[in-house]
Amino acid sequence: MYVSENLGVNERGHLTFGGLDTLALAKEYGTPLYLMDEDLIRKNCRALLDAFGKYYDGNANVSYASKALSCVAICKIMAEEGMHLDVVSGGELFTALRAGFPAERIHFHGNNKTEEELRFGLDSKIDCFVVDNLYELERLEAIAAEQDQQVRIYFRIKPGVDAHTHSFIRTGQIDSKFGLALENGEAEEAVARALQCRHLTLAGLHCHIGSQIFDMEPFAHAAQIMIAFLAQIRRQHGVTLGELNLGGGFGIRYLPEDDPVELDECIRLLTQAVKAACDAEGFPLPRLGIEPGRSIVGPAGITLYTVGAIKEIKGIRTYVAVDGGMADNPRYALYQSPYTLAIADRAGDPRDFKATVVGRCCESGDILQEHTMIQAPRPGDVLAVLATGAYNYSMSSNYNRIPRPAMVLVSQGRARVAVRRETYEDLLRNDCE
Numbered sequence: 001m002y003v004s005e006n007l008g009v010n011e012r013g014h015l016t017f018g019g020l021d022t023l024a025l026a027k028e029y030g031t032p033l034y035l036m037d038e039d040l041i042r043k044n045c046r047a048l049l050d051a052f053g054k055y056y057d058g059n060a061n062v063s064y065a066s067k068a069l070s071c072v073a074i075c076k077i078m079a080e081e082g083m084h085l086d087v088v089s090g091g092e093l094f095t096a097l098r099a100g101f102p103a104e105r106i107h108f109h110g111n112n113k114t115e116e117e118l119r120f121g122l123d124s125k126i127d128c129f130v131v132d133n134l135y136e137l138e139r140l141e142a143i144a145a146e147q148d149q150q151v152r153i154y155f156r157i158k159p160g161v162d163a164h165t166h167s168f169i170r171t172g173q174i175d176s177k178f179g180l181a182l183e184n185g186e187a188e189e190a191v192a193r194a195l196q197c198r199h200l201t202l203a204g205l206h207c208h209i210g211s212q213i214f215d216m217e218p219f220a221h222a223a224q225i226m227i228a229f230l231a232q233i234r235r236q237h238g239v240t241l242g243e244l245n246l247g248g249g250f251g252i253r254y255l256p257e258d259d260p261v262e263l264d265e266c267i268r269l270l271t272q273a274v275k276a277a278c279d280a281e282g283f284p285l286p287r288l289g290i291e292p293g294r295s296i297v298g299p300a301g302i303t304l305y306t307v308g309a310i311k312e313i314k315g316i317r318t319y320v321a322v323d324g325g326m327a328d329n330p331r332y333a334l335y336q337s338p339y340t341l342a343i344a345d346r347a348g349d350p351r352d353f354k355a356t357v358v359g360r361c362c363e364s365g366d367i368l369q370e371h372t373m374i375q376a377p378r379p380g381d382v383l384a385v386l387a388t389g390a391y392n393y394s395m396s397s398n399y400n401r402i403p404r405p406a407m408v409l410v411s412q413g414r415a416r417v418a419v420r421r422e423t424y425e426d427l428l429r430n431d432c433e
């Protein structure tokens with residue numbers, strides 16, 4: 001009935017999360033509340049690492065895309081699990097370093113890294129920069145020269161694969177702010193230039209075709225295109241780039257009927273495609289990288305709210321208002337993202353009440369889900385939104401000066417605060433008279 005393996009219903013009919021009663025957690029920590037299942041996060045990391053061990057002799061890095069959810073506790077878990085880390089800002093890098101995450105396992109993404117971020121990455125001795133454009137290449141070379149450092153880089157390439165159609169329209173993706181296109185020779189020019197840069201070592205290539213993808217074929221297609229480009233570089237320049245990162249994007253279950261590919265199977269299919277393409281091109285197997293975010297933390301999180309006002313508009317809909325909303329989860333407001341919701345107090349009852357669940361912001365678009373089926377709600381109930389582990393906390397805001405919720409990590413039947421609830425004082429921290 002529910003979307004994730006760590007959810008259940010106990011003898012009192014309450015929703016459980018990682019074996020703990022969600023009503024007890026709501027009472028102890030207050031609502032809104034982000035809950036994360038540390039054991040499931042670790043299990044997902046291991047599934048990916050084990051799969052690469054099984055299907056690719058472990059010749060791979062699994063990076064966690066920390067944009068999905070970045071805080072010190074999560075970075076520590078990733079470090080302990082032997083993961084690599086993808087950061088896209090100075091703030092994500094700072095968080096990782098503060099968590100003691102080894103810099104040599106961090107790579108830095110972003111289509112417009114600031115001067116300060118480039119220097120921060122360089123000074124921190126991160127593993128590599130994923131260079132997005134020629135302007136960045138020039139600046140990085142200049143800074144590296146100034147500091148007399150040798151810096152490893154990848155290029156972010158647009159493979160021209162549209163992951164969200166079945167026809168893989170190859171030109172569709174040229175219109176993207178990320179990376180260098182293959183179609184117009186931009187990528188080729190960048191490679192030629194990088195090979196001239198004395199302080200930069202072009203170590204490999206990178207691509208990322210999208211997010212929440214259920215079909216593995218676009219990944220296989222992208223791998224093929226990237227390996228063909230690696231082979232072309234070898235022919236043109238006599239240089240064999242030994243590393244290839246294929247990005248993130250594996251889909252997760254938001255609705256019971258969603259049918260994502262298991263992580264092990266994702267890696268089996270991906271490595272199979274890589275091996276076939278290398279075979280076809282006569283190219284040696286590269287060290288592979290992936291950088292999933294959503295599939296590692298997404299299913300491992302839920303959000304708890306308290307139901308307040310319920311407003312029935314006869315013949316139209318019933319609004320069920322909760323004590324959070326678009327400030328802690330803007331995904332419906334932004335993308336009409338689907339979620340499964342449940343009344344945690346009566347989680348075993350049938351979900352036979354059609355509700356439009358809204359937040360408390362002064363904005364009509366502050367909706368968590370429209371026309372969704374939940375158990376008949378009552379004011380004071382705890383309402384759970386499931387699979388909120390990715391892109392919720394990380395996309396939250398203080399709109400309407402609403403303090404961000406706390407985040408609690410659950411592991412082996414115990415709970416601990418990973419991020420404290422913001423206070424009104426926190427909201428004023430940077431205000432000047």
Ligand code: LLP
Pocket residue numbers: 065068086109208210211212247248249250291292293294295331390391
């Ligand atoms: N690598 C790169 C270069 C990316 O741009 C992304 C996500 C990832 C890895 C991780 O992708 P994942 O495995 O999480 O799908 N805010 C949107 C998602 C934006 C994803 C941006 N890039 C959402 O809430 O759905």
